[in-house]
Amino acid sequence: MAFKGLSPINYGGREVWPLIEGGKGVSASNHASSGAWAAAGGIGTVSAVNADSYDAEGKIVPQVYDALTRKERHEQLIRYAIDGATEQVKRAHEIADGQGAININVLWEMGGAQQVLEGVLENTPGMIAGVTCGAGMPYKLAEIAQRHNVSYLPIISSARAFRALWKRSYSKVPELMAAVVYEDPWLAGGHNGLSNAEDPTKPEDPYPRVKALRETMRAEGVSEDVVIVMAGGVWFLREWNDWIDNPELGKIAFQFGTRPLLTEESPIPQEWKDMLRRVDEGEILLHKFSPTGFYSSAVKNPFLYDLIHRSERQIPIFKRGEQEGTIPLADEGKAKNFWVSPDDRPKAQEWMAKGFTEALKTPDGTAVFVTPDSRDTIRKDQQDCMGCLSHCLFSSWKDHDDYTTGRLADPRSFCIQKTLQDIAHGGPVDENLAFAGHSAYRFKQDPFYSNNFTPSVKQLVDRILTGD
Numbered sequence: 001m002a003f004k005g006l007s008p009i010n011y012g013g014r015e016v017w018p019l020i021e022g023g024k025g026v027s028a029s030n031h032a033s034s035g036a037w038a039a040a041g042g043i044g045t046v047s048a049v050n051a052d053s054y055d056a057e058g059k060i061v062p063q064v065y066d067a068l069t070r071k072e073r074h075e076q077l078i079r080y081a082i083d084g085a086t087e088q089v090k091r092a093h094e095i096a097d098g099q100g101a102i103n104i105n106v107l108w109e110m111g112g113a114q115q116v117l118e119g120v121l122e123n124t125p126g127m128i129a130g131v132t133c134g135a136g137m138p139y140k141l142a143e144i145a146q147r148h149n150v151s152y153l154p155i156i157s158s159a160r161a162f163r164a165l166w167k168r169s170y171s172k173v174p175e176l177m178a179a180v181v182y183e184d185p186w187l188a189g190g191h192n193g194l195s196n197a198e199d200p201t202k203p204e205d206p207y208p209r210v211k212a213l214r215e216t217m218r219a220e221g222v223s224e225d226v227v228i229v230m231a232g233g234v235w236f237l238r239e240w241n242d243w244i245d246n247p248e249l250g251k252i253a254f255q256f257g258t259r260p261l262l263t264e265e266s267p268i269p270q271e272w273k274d275m276l277r278r279v280d281e282g283e284i285l286l287h288k289f290s291p292t293g294f295y296s297s298a299v300k301n302p303f304l305y306d307l308i309h310r311s312e313r314q315i316p317i318f319k320r321g322e323q324e325g326t327i328p329l330a331d332e333g334k335a336k337n338f339w340v341s342p343d344d345r346p347k348a349q350e351w352m353a354k355g356f357t358e359a360l361k362t363p364d365g366t367a368v369f370v371t372p373d374s375r376d377t378i379r380k381d382q383q384d385c386m387g388c389l390s391h392c393l394f395s396s397w398k399d400h401d402d403y404t405t406g407r408l409a410d411p412r413s414f415c416i417q418k419t420l421q422d423i424a425h426g427g428p429v430d431e432n433l434a435f436a437g438h439s440a441y442r443f444k445q446d447p448f449y450s451n452n453f454t455p456s457v458k459q460l461v462d463r464i465l466t467g468d
Contacts, residue, residue, distance in 0.1 A: 003238040003467030004245060008041075009227060009253065011178060012101040012129030012151070017042045019464060020181075020229055022257025023105025023132060024190065024435065025049030026420035031088045032265040035095025036457035038102050043253075045132060046092050048104040048120050050077070050388065050417065051084030063421065065386040070395075071403055074387030077417075078112040082119035089120065093127040101129035103153065107191070108136035109292050111387045111399040114144065121148040130178050135191050135294065136390075139165055142173035151178035153229070157185045157193030158209065159216040166220050179227040180217065181255065182210050186286065188232030189257050189437035191294045200286050200295055206230065207243070214250050224250055231255035235439045235446070238467035256464065258437035262449065264456045269426045272434065275299070277449065281441040291394035291413040299434040303419070306374075311412050313351045313369040315344040317361065335359060338367060360411040363393075368411055381415040388417035 008015040021037040023029045023045035030052065034044030053061045063080050065073040085104065092102050106117050121128065121144070133141050134155025145152035154170065154177070156162045162180060170177055185194040186203035194200055210228060217226065227250075234240065234254045243252050260266060262273055283300050289307045290296045298304055318326050318339040326339035329348055338359060340348060348359070348369060356369040360378065370378070385395035392398075394413035396405045416433070423432035443449050448463055455463065 001241060004241055005467075006237070006244065006465060009251065011043060014101070016100050017461070017465065018227065018251075018253030019043070019461060020103070020231075020253060020255040021045045021260050022189075022231060022255045023047040023049075023103070024257060024261070025105070025107060025110075026417070027052050027424035028261065028266075028268055028420075028435070029105070030267045031091035031095060032267055033260055033263065033457060034088075034102060035092035036263075036265040037260065037461065038092065038096035038100030040458045040461035041100050042461055043101045043103055043129070044092060044096065045103045045105050046085065046088045048081070048085035048088075048106045048116060049110055050081050050421070051088045053080065053084045053087050060425070065384065070385050070387055070397060073385070074111055074397075074399060077386045077388060078115055078119075081112070081116045082123070085116065085120040086123040089124045089127050093124070102127060103130045103132055104128055105132045108133055108138035108141075109294075109390050110135070111389050111397075113138075113390065114140060117144055118147075121150060132181055134181070134183060134193065135292065137161070137165060139169040142169050142176065145176050146173045149176075151176050153177070153179045153181050155181040155183050155193075155231070156213075157183055158195060158198075159212040161193065161195070162213055163216050163220065166217075166222070171220065174222065177222070177226055179229050179253065180213065181229040181231050182206070182213055183255075184209075184230075184232030185295065186232075187438045189284070189297050189440070190435045191290060191292060191296045192286065194286075194295045200288075206233070210243075211248050214248065217250075227251040227253045229253045229255050231257065232437060233439050235259065235442050236468050237464060241467075258440050259460060259464075260457065261436070262443060262454060263460055264454055268424060269429075271426075271429050272423060273454070275301075275429045275434065276436065276440055276443050277452075279436065279440045279444065284436055284438045284440055286438075289413055291392045291410070291416050292389055293391070293393055297436065297438060299436050299440070301434060302430045303432055303434075307412070307414065310368050310370060310374075313356055314362070314366050314412075315340055315348055316365055317359070317367045318365075329359070361408060362412055363408040363410055370411070375411075378411050381418060382409050384418075385415070386417060 009018045019042040025047045029047040034046045037044035067073045130151035132153040141152045185192040285300045329335040329338040351369040358375040359367040382395045390399045393410045396409045419432045
C-alpha cells in the first residue's frame with residue numbers, strides 16, 4: 001500500500017507539518033536541534049529541563065552548586081533552569097526564522113517545575129507556541145498556559161489519565177489545549193507513564209489505546225481540532241499509514257524523540273551518537289531505577305548493569321529480636337547489628353567475600369551490598385543533592401514544605417541530574433544513563449544511516465515525509 005503522505009496542520013497561527021521533535025531533558029534537545037526542526041517546517045521542542053546557558057564567549061556555563069544547604073542549591077538550580085531555557089528559546093526562535101513552531105518541554109515532577117515554567121514564559125513572550133508536559137499529573141498546566149496565552153499539550157499514557165486531568169483542570173481552559181500527546185509507555189524513551197494496572201513486560205498495541213483516548217475526548221466534548229500526537233516507537237511513517245486520515249482516531253501528528261538524536265544539529269556528544277549506531281534490538285531496557293519512581297527506558301550499558309546487579313545483591317534485614325529465627329550477619333563490625341534469615345547469610349557472606357563489603361539500608365527493610373568505593377559515591381551524591389526533582393527517592397529530597405520525603409534515602413537509585421548532565425556534556429557513555437526509545441536499534445538497520453551518514457535536521461524531516 002502506497003504511503004498516503006501527510007497534510008500540514010494549523011498550529012500557532014501558521015501551517016506546519018504534523019511532525020514534532022520530542023523534547024529530551026538536560027541538554028539533549030536544545031536550540032540547535034529544535035530551531036532547525038522548526039525551520040524545516042515542523043514543531044521543534046526546546047527542553048526546559050536544566051538547559052544550558054552561555055557566557056560572553058558563547059561557551060556553556062558549568063552548573064556549579066556551591067551553596068551549603070539543599071534548599072539554597074535548589075534555588076541555584078531554578079535560576080540556572082530559567083536562564084538556560086530562556087537562552088535556548090531565544091536562539092531556537094532566531095534559527096526558526098518564522099518557520100514552523102517552537103514548543104518547550106517540562107517535566108511536572110522536576111524540582112520547581114511551576115516556577116521554571118512561569119519564568120521562561122515571562123522571559124520569552126511571543127516565541128513559544130506551546131508547552132508539552134508530562135512525568136506526573138500536570139493539572140496546573142492549563143492555568144499557567146492561560147496566564148501566558150500559549151497552547152498546552154499534556155503528555156499522557158492512557159485515556160484514563162487524560163480523563164482525570166480533563167475533569168480536574170483542562171475542561172476549564174479547553175481553547176488552549178492544542179494537542180494531547182499519547183506517549184506509549186512501552187516504546188518511548190526516557191520516563192514512561194506505566195500505571196500500576198499495566199504490566200511492564202507485556203506491551204500493548206498503541207492503536208486501541210489511542211482509539212480509546214479519542215473516544216474519551218469525544219465523550220468529554222473536546223474539539224475534533226485537538227490533535228492526538230503519537231509518541232514512542234515512531235520511525236517510518238509508512239508503518240503508521242492506517243493511522244493517517246483515519247476517522248476513528250481523528251487528527252493525528254507524530255513525535256520523533258530518538259531519530260533527531262543522530263543529526264548534524266543534535267547537541268549530544270559524538271561518542272553518544274556513535275553508540276546509537278551500535279544498539280541492537282532488545283538493548284533498551286524498561287527499568288525502575290529512576291529516583292522519580294517512574295519506569296524509564298535507557299540503553300543497557302555498564303551504568304545500568306551496575307544498578308541491576310546492585311539490586312540483585314539484596315536481602316531483608318531485621319533488628320535483633322524483630323523476627324523469629326534470624327541470626328546476626330557477622331560477629332563483629334556494623335554487620336553484627338543486621339539480623340538476617342539463616343538462608344540469606346551465606347549469600348551475603350559470598351558477596352562480602354567478593355568485595356561488596358558495605359551493606360546499605362533501603363527504605364523497604366532490605367540491605368544492598370556494594371563496594372566501599374560505590375558506597376562513598378552514593379553517599380557523596382546524596383549529600384550533594386541540588387533538588388532537581390519534586391520528590392527524589394535517591395536523596396529523600398522534596399521541593400516544598402519541610403524539604404524531605406520522610407523516607408530513608410534509597411541506595412538502589414542514583415543522582416539523575418549528575419548523570420544526565422555528564423553524558424550530555426561529553427562524559428563517558430558507558431558510565432552514565434543513556435536514555436533512548438525502544439526503536440533505537442533501527443539506526444543500525446536503516447539504510448539512510450549507512451556508511452556513517454549523519455543527516456541534517458532538514459534532510460531527516462524531508463526523509464520522514466517520504467514515509468521513510
